Amino acid sequence: MFEAKQKDIVKVPDRVKRALKEILGEENCLDDPMDRLLYSYDATRIKMLPELVAIPQNQEQVQKIVQICYEEGVPVTPRGAGSGYTGGALPVKGGVVVSFEKMDRILEIDEDNAVARVQPGVITYRLQKAVEKVGLFYPPDPASYKYCTLGGNVAENAGGPRCVKYGVTREYIMELNTVIHTGEIIHTGRPTLKDVAGYDITRLFIGSEGTLGLFTEITVKLIPKPQAAKTAMAIFSDIAAVGKTVKDIFKAGIQPSALEFMDKLAINAVEDFGHFGLPRDAEVLLLIEVDGHPKALDDQITEVARICERNGAKVSIAKTAKEAEKLWEARRALSPAVSKLGRVKINEDIVFPRSYLPEALPKLREIGKKYNLKMVNFGHIGDGNVHANFMIDGKDQDELKRTEKAVEEVFELALSYGGSITGEHGVGITKAPFMKKQFRPSELEIMRGIKKVFDPKGLINPGKMDID
Known part of the structure; x- marks a missing residue:
């Protein structure tokens, strides 16, 4: 699962290289090995080398790139910033990576x-x-x-x-x-x-x-633009209570603009990374933001605090915008902070229907314990989107096998509650093997039929989502 490799690599004929260089200019058509290496990976750290990198500056150039490549049977892989976590911008079959870095107006x-x-x-x-x-x-x-x-x-x-x-x-x-x-x-x-x-x-x-x-x-x-916002931090000793709190906030008629959680490992990773002042002894931390008209916000954030306290939390409300921003900086630092806990981060982004969170979150944590893995959980708990991260060495074969089994159980847990294998990161190449768990064969065939209408030769970002 974790060792995705390029296959059926398609070379770019010299005539195609010459044609693209004529259209884009030498400086926007890169075939030097070092240049190509820079476009060979994304946030997964999986490397797949393109044969050529094309950097268009306008719509007409994109049209010509696609037309020439398609006629010549050369795969085309679009790329933004390469920040994806599932390999969506990786050139599985080589060919041409089309980078949109200069179409930024x-x-x-x-x-x-x-x-x-x-x-x-x-x-x-x-x-x-x-x-x-x-x-x-x-x-x-x-x-x-x-x-x-x-x-x-x-x-x-x-x-x-x-x-x-x-x-x-x-x-x-x-x-x-x-x-x-x-x-x-x-x-x-x-x-x-x-x-x-x-x-x-x-x-x-x-x-x-x-x-x-x-x-x-x-x-x-x-x-x-919302006129104002208020942020509260709630500290819990029980992860199931966090799930219940989320349900209670919505039942009270409050619509938070953000509702995020971090478990103990995540909290301590962030503190090691940036010293934001989070409580290291907290089992689970919940960040809640409400936004809208200033006159309504005090009542809303006070009611949120009451709900959290009823479920056993200690609550503090940010007194200033600067205090609130520091809390959200801590949340945004999570991904790089957690990366320091292991050489390899297996980052899954499953989704649960919100009503099942009190029951599902403890089960999720148990999966990490079952396989004796360092598991960090955090995410957008307000919409049921949980980032389950396994931090591993990546070289120990036994550890890799245990992680594969754990990831499978994570997906099965989400699907058993009517959730999804991905809420944000997409499927790409890393989650492609699990599409058949979420979709019936007839549903996958419909997707393949749609793909064939738009891409009859299978050359537009091939090898993704198991639909080729």
Whole structure:
């Protein structure tokens, strides 16, 4: 499971290299081994070397790249920032990696209609800051938001802490320009809040992991920027009580803008990493944010504190924006902090229906104990999305076998409650073997049929999601 390798590698003919260099220029068409190495991995640390890296600067160049490669039978793999955790941007069959790093322009911010048009290489954080300057808000906030791209976010249907209130990337995509296998542009969607004409192909592209086409322009919906926010930290001695607290908060009619948890190992990893002042002796920590009109926030955060205390927690409410920001900095530091606990991080992002959390969370923790593994749990508990991390050496074969069995049980646990094997990271190559656990054979065949319509030769980001 953890030793993904390239297979059926397709070389790029010299005539294709010459044609692409003529279109892009020598500086945007990289075939030097050291240059190619830089585009051979993502956050999984799995390495798959492309034969060539093409860096387009506009939509027309993307069209020509796809058209030439497809006619010549050369695989094409789109790439944003390479921040994915499942190998979605890895060139499984070699060929050409298309990097969108130079297609990074915010084309328009339309304040009257509350939309923005961007190229796929725009960094998520940069868009957020740009629209906030005019009083608007783009909510999706994956942990990598300071370096991940909008194109990658759309391809993976990215999430983040604010999803619990505002939803995932899918809820904010209004239009897409996508280059399909012929080199043609498919324009889908409308810049309107209502449009029920025809099949919703835009939604089909979102979360398709770049397997159906290459995005060249994205129109996103914006909303008014929340006027204020309040944050509370609750410390629990019992993980089941955390799950019950989450249910109780929603039953009370409160809609948090973020609801995050960390277990003891995660808390201590963050403290070792950045000294944020978190309580090292806490068994579980819950961070709760509410946002909206300032007059309503005091009542909401006070009620949240009462609910937490009724479930056995000690609660503190951040008195200033600076205090609150420090807590959220600690949460955002989790991924790099946890990485220091082992040479290899096996990072799963399962999802449970929220009502089952009190029952499921203790069972999840038991899986790590059963296989004698260092297991760190944290995540977006408000929407049931739990990041289960196994920190291992990666060289011990017995440990690898135990980890594989543990990961399988993690997925089986999520599916037994009607959940999913992935809530944010996508399937890519690392979760592809488990697609058959979540989907029936007939459902997978429908997906393969869709793939064949958009990619009859199987050359657009091949080897992903077990749908080739």
